[in-house]
Amino acid sequence: MAGTTLLDIKGVQTYYGNIRALNGVDVTVKQGEIVALIGANGAGKSTLMMTIFGAPRARAGTITFAGTDITQLPTHEIARMRIAQSPEGRRIFPRMTVMENLQMGASLDNLKHYDEDVEKVFTLFPRLKERIAQRGGTLSGGEQQMLSIARALMARPKLLLLDEPSLGLAPLIVKQIFDAIRELNRTQGLTVFLVEQNAFGALKLATRGYVMVNGNVTMSGTGKELLANPEVRAAYLEGGHH
Ligand SMILES: Nc1ncnc2c1ncn2[C@@H]1O[C@H](COP(=O)(O)OP(=O)(O)OP(=O)(O)O)[C@@H](O)[C@H]1O
Numbered sequence: 245m246a247g248t249t250l251l252d253i254k255g256v257q258t259y260y261g262n263i264r265a266l267n268g269v270d271v272t273v274k275q276g277e278i279v280a281l282i283g284a285n286g287a288g289k290s291t292l293m294m295t296i297f298g299a300p301r302a303r304a305g306t307i308t309f310a311g312t313d314i315t316q317l318p319t320h321e322i323a324r325m326r327i328a329q330s331p332e333g334r335r336i337f338p339r340m341t342v343m344e345n346l347q348m349g350a351s352l353d354n355l356k357h358y359d360e361d362v363e364k365v366f367t368l369f370p371r372l373k374e375r376i377a378q379r380g381g382t383l384s385g386g387e388q389q390m391l392s393i394a395r396a397l398m399a400r401p402k403l404l405l406l407d408e409p410s411l412g413l414a415p416l417i418v419k420q421i422f423d424a425i426r427e428l429n430r431t432q433g434l435t436v437f438l439v440e441q442n443a444f445g446a447l448k449l450a451t452r453g454y455v456m457v458n459g460n461v462t463m464s465g466t467g468k469e470l471l472a473n474p475e476v477r478a479a480y481l482e483g484g485h486h
């Protein structure tokens with residue numbers, strides 16, 4: 245259903261030892277949205293993504309997914325609720341082939357429509373099909389990113405978490421990846437929560453966005469509003485595309 249809250253993060257605090265990395269974060273992602281989280285290095289963006297999966301664990305606050313409190317659930321149970329992620333740095337299996345990496349992404353429940361799902365990700369990323377038997381570690385950075393997203397999609401997620409999908413990639417590949425995300429959202433209604441340093445690209449893609457500074461959400465709005473916001477422009481878009 246459009247407009248229903250799928251992910252509800254309320255007052256989340258996350259620590260590394262005694263150091264607080266998230267100071268009480270509120271973020272919501274509704275069914276069918278693409279929500280972007282932008283912010284400088286060290287703001288806590290990846291920490292929030294990882295906290296959704298319970299590693300590290302939130303020390304305060306609640307995370308609710310599809311009406312279920314997942315704050316204290318073990319990570320594998322969170323994944324079983326059909327939240328999938330492409331983490332920062334991609335973390336594909338370097339010694340496994342493209343196909344084997346995709347197999348790792350499919351849960352047991354999904355094996356019955358495995359062939360169909362593989363075809364879908366190959367339609368989305370034809371490059372991966374050409375490299376089906378190549379080892380993950382020998383793929384280019386852009387191809388590894390595609391594989392990381394494709395592997396996450398094999399879980400048939402209700403919510404896809406992407407941490408810096410454009411990091412280190414050439415503009416043409418970034419465009420292909422952002423186009424693929426837009427396509428998944430438009431045609432399959434996939435809900436996406438993405439973290440990006442590429443604020444311009446992310447806010448153009450996103451329905452709504454949040455700005456994080458030092459473990460706090462300082463601003464939120466539609467992608468358009470944030471793109472037009474003078475503070476956002478000065479801090480994150482200056483020198484970029486306009
Ligand atoms: N495992 C860890 N142990 C201790 N501190 C950590 C750990 N991981 C992250 N931090 C600290 O937590 C803060 C937030 O880091 P985080 O990786 O969430 O930032 P980020 O917004 O994702 O940054 P970037 O854009 O550089 O990826 C930083 O100060 C970082 O040094």
Ligand SMILES: [Mg+2]
Pocket residue numbers: 289290291332407
């Ligand atoms: Mg990060």
